[in-house]
Amino acid sequence: MTPATPSPGAQAPQRLAAAAVPRRVRVILDHVMDVASDELERQLQAMLSELEQQLFRLADHARNPGIESEYLHTLRTLRLNRSDLVPRFMIGLESSLATLGQSVSPIQHPPTAWSGGGHNLTLIDEAEMDEATVLRDIASRHSSRASLALHLLGQRFGVLAASPALDVERLPCGPHSLCSILRDAIETLQLPLDARLLLYRTFDRQVMADHGRLVEMINATMATDGLLPALRYVPTRMRAPISVAASTRDKREPQQHEPQSLRASSQPQQQQQPETGTAKDGEAKAPQQRRKVNAARDPQRPHTGWLGIVDPGGMQAGDAAAFELLQQLLAGRRELLGKFRSGTPQAPPQTLERNEVLAALPQRLPAAGPAAQSSVADIKQDLLARLRQQRGKGAALSGEDNDTFELLGMLYGQIEREIHADAPSAPLLKQLQVPLVRLALQDRGFFVREEHPARLLLNTVAESGARWLDRDDVDPQMLPAMHDAVDYVVKNYRDDAEVFARANDDLQGRLRTIAHKAELAERRHIEAARGKEKLEVAKRRAIDTITELVGDQRPPHFVRALLNQAWADVLTLTLLRHGAESDEWKRKLETTRQIVENCCRSGQHAPDHALAESIEAALSQVGYHSEEAAAIARRLASATDDENDPASRTELAMKLKARARLGEEIASTRKRQATPRSQDEQARYEYLRQLPYGTWIEFTTNQQGDTVRRRLSWYSTVTDNALFVNQRGQRVAEQTLDSLARLLASGQARVVTAERARLIDRAWHATLNALRSFAGRSPSPAGEPA
Known part of the structure; x- marks a missing residue:
């Protein structure tokens, strides 16, 4: 090159x-x-x-x-x-x-080189x-x-x-x-x-x-700068044939009042049909495409995304069912509340039009003062008080508008339970209340569309203060990014949902930059962990090689200790540098055979000086001093009995004990399996060995049930070691898959799945379960912690 x-x-x-x-x-x-x-x-x-x-x-x-x-x-x-x-x-x-x-x-x-009219x-x-x-x-x-x-x-x-x-x-x-x-x-x-x-x-x-x-x-x-400031591109649209246009209108007219997600899911074949190929080709590809989509939307799949980043595998297919379920729960709630009202006949309320409600709502909360800490319920009461001064005491919200306030208030209540009360993002959640109220009154999709831009923005702001985060887990650049997004919504939202979309897109772009920085930090730790794994594998290979060559022979005890320590370091380094197929490794194997033969030979014989020089040179490459290397080489190159020179042997043993060995840190941190795994622990262990890298796991930190999330960045099925990082890609722990399986079996840890990964989804499931309980139904398992 x-x-x-x-x-x-x-x-x-x-x-x-x-x-x-x-x-x-x-x-x-x-x-x-x-x-x-x-x-x-x-x-x-x-x-x-x-x-x-x-x-x-x-x-x-x-x-x-x-x-x-x-x-x-x-x-x-x-x-x-x-x-x-x-x-x-x-x-x-x-x-x-x-x-x-x-x-x-x-x-x-x-x-091409061209000269002389094409002759060269x-x-x-x-x-x-x-x-x-x-x-x-x-x-x-x-x-x-x-x-x-x-x-x-x-x-x-x-x-x-x-x-x-x-x-x-x-x-x-x-x-x-x-x-x-x-x-x-x-x-x-x-x-x-x-x-x-x-x-x-x-x-x-x-x-x-x-x-x-x-x-x-x-x-x-x-x-x-004034250079064509009004320049726009307006594409020329071709007029469709009359028959096709008419048929298109006939197909679209009955769907104009359906929810957007229901319209999108009503024609799946048109969206997924390939542009080229026969119908049989499309039919053959359809099952595979559906399996990929279903896998991406599986709510039980492990969660691997970074904080605030949108997961592309949204659960859009269930929007229609969720919307219908929501209407049933709210209708049951209104019916039950009606039964508890007084039987005294009252004057029919004056239902307020939505335009009146929106006109009376403020555009934002005050920046300071008691009103800045208002809840959704406080906003509703203040709104009704002002409208009743204008329209009389009988003024009331419509059923749908009242439900919107109640739902948003319950959702905010669940979110506040999931975050730290003193989180830096708590004031930002308060500032979003009025824009979200105005949005929810006009767009009920906020409650049923998981990928709604306003819902995503609310989730990102809330997650930055989640209880499963340590104080140092949030990147310092994340809070200014959220401040800018919330300020943009508060200052520019005038009943235009695109404001939320633009704010969320900008925030997602900055979050991807933060996530990329975390991935780079995580990658460095993964490379270091893989290096440790290679060292551990090479060390095991070296010990196994020595054990195989010694076999049933009985070398002196001190010589066997030198083989398993000093010479094992030589073999380990040779494997790391040159590999098991190299000529250097073959030469070291031959040297090991000569060491075993010399040390296990009975009777007195002259030392092998060539072998001693080869051993001394190899030990010097591992980092042994010349005197130590020469002493070890004399021991390994001859059949000298341990008892002949106890003073020098003791001195050499003390030097070896004080010396830091190759891979000693790994050996000291590796934990042995104390007891055999139970059936449940074994099942968890096998499950962990199949998890994708980057899976988030929640660990219980105290008896009060507080949790913290850690990312399983990498693990080795060979050494059983696992690496954990935090939201910023910083290494926080290393442990074995065996100990992690025992924590999962005991309930002290659990894998974070997609359905409970986002804070907004957990809060929404809790809200729905509260409505079900209020209506006398059993809570849904989807809302429970997995």
Whole structure:
């Protein structure tokens, strides 16, 4: 693998300050450069960090030492030169803006050598072909994903360049331009071809994944600067044939008053039907697709998501049933309340219209004072008091509106039981009450749609203060993100549900960044745990090898102790460095056979000096001092009896006891199975060995029943060790699967399933169970802790 070399004859990049453009154009381009550089610099740094992690993993899993050394050399080169990539990339970005309208297609096939009218031809470098193909594929894919935003950006850059709209391949900050800039900037890293291709794939995931958002930001910046601020794209819609349009209307008219989820589920075949292929092909694929969907929606599946991140496997299929059940429970509740009312005839109440209720509701709670701590019930009473002053004492809410207040109040009550009273997010939950009341009065889907944006936002804010979190589990960046989301809703919600959607989307984006940081921290701990596992496996292999070679022979006790300690370290290190198929391992096996033969031979014989030198050299590689290594080598290379020199033997034994052995930490922390597992414990043990990595487990911490969630990041079915991290990816515990199975069987721990993973779902199930109990029905098992 040869490193990339800078291309000769490259022109010096142009700067915006020296660009021959009008002043207003330069100002706009400067603003574009500021926005793009801020966003791309952060993403490029994340890309380089991710590439370092990938190279380290590849080196760790290399099959032979040669490949491992190549990866480690590449990693060192990357760390040495990574600081040059971002400045070089920014210079290229600025040059593409400064030469606006002059650039050609940024990613081209490598040109063939052409001279003398076609008489001299050369082959194209395969490395250049690979790089061009990968980059062209990345650019084409992301051009299609953000085609509309890129089209608008091309129109605006065309105005700046005083030319027709720029196509996507000539567009500064476009996918083709960024890929071309990266290809030039990567020369500073001096990486071989394989590493460059790996960097391109990492660039695709880390940088280009957010390219659509970057283009939207640049469009918004240009619009703010007054460049085509009213530019919009209005697609031309083709008129459908009359027969098809009529049949479509006939199919849709009976469904206009159905809930959205019911309409979506009423035509599953139309949504899942493949675009190409025969009907038989679709029928053959349907069962497999249904199994995948059912597995993703299984409420008993282990929960593996991070805090606040939306689980894509929502339970949308049950919305209609939940809506019908909710109506039945509320009707039963109203009927039961009516029986307890006084029999004295009263004047019929003046039912308030929903528009009147919404008009009388405040837009937000006060920022301070007693009213800032109002509950949903307080908001309702204050609303009725003000309306009755206007309409008389007989004014009352309609049955549906009253149910909405009651349901939201019960839901908030259950949420408050699930969070810490002094949680930083508690005031934010109070601020969301009025917007949620207004939303729920107009959109009953808030109660029955698990993926409703307002419900997701409420869940994220509530979960940050959940009782299963330690104080240090929440990332410090999470609270400002939630503050911004809640402030946006409070300030901008004017009965438009899209405000919740935008706030939740922005919050989810920031939470994904926090989750990615936690995953990186978690990955480092996993790599360390895997390293310990490899050490443990190698150590077991070494001990088993020594035991097999000794067999029924009886070497002196002290010699056997040296074999199991000092020489076992040599075999362990050889396995880790070279593997069981290497020539070095075979040589160490032969040396071990000679040691066993010499030490088990009866009678006196001369020491084997060549064997002693080989043993001493091997021990020196493990870290033994020359004197200790020589003393151990003399013992292992001859049949000297333990009793011949008790003083030197005792001195050597004391030195070995005081010495830290290879993998001693693992051996000291490994717990032995005290007693055989019961049938229930064995079943739990087998269940744990099949769990996906990342499963969350709740542990009971005290007799009061307080719990804490820990993430089972990794476990080994070989060594039985398990690694746990917290919500920030920090290692908090290591224990064996055996001890974890016993905790599960005793009820001191439990696996978090999807149905009880989110706080909002647990609170909602508790609310429904309260309604069932009030109506005389038995609680649903779904609401109980699993």
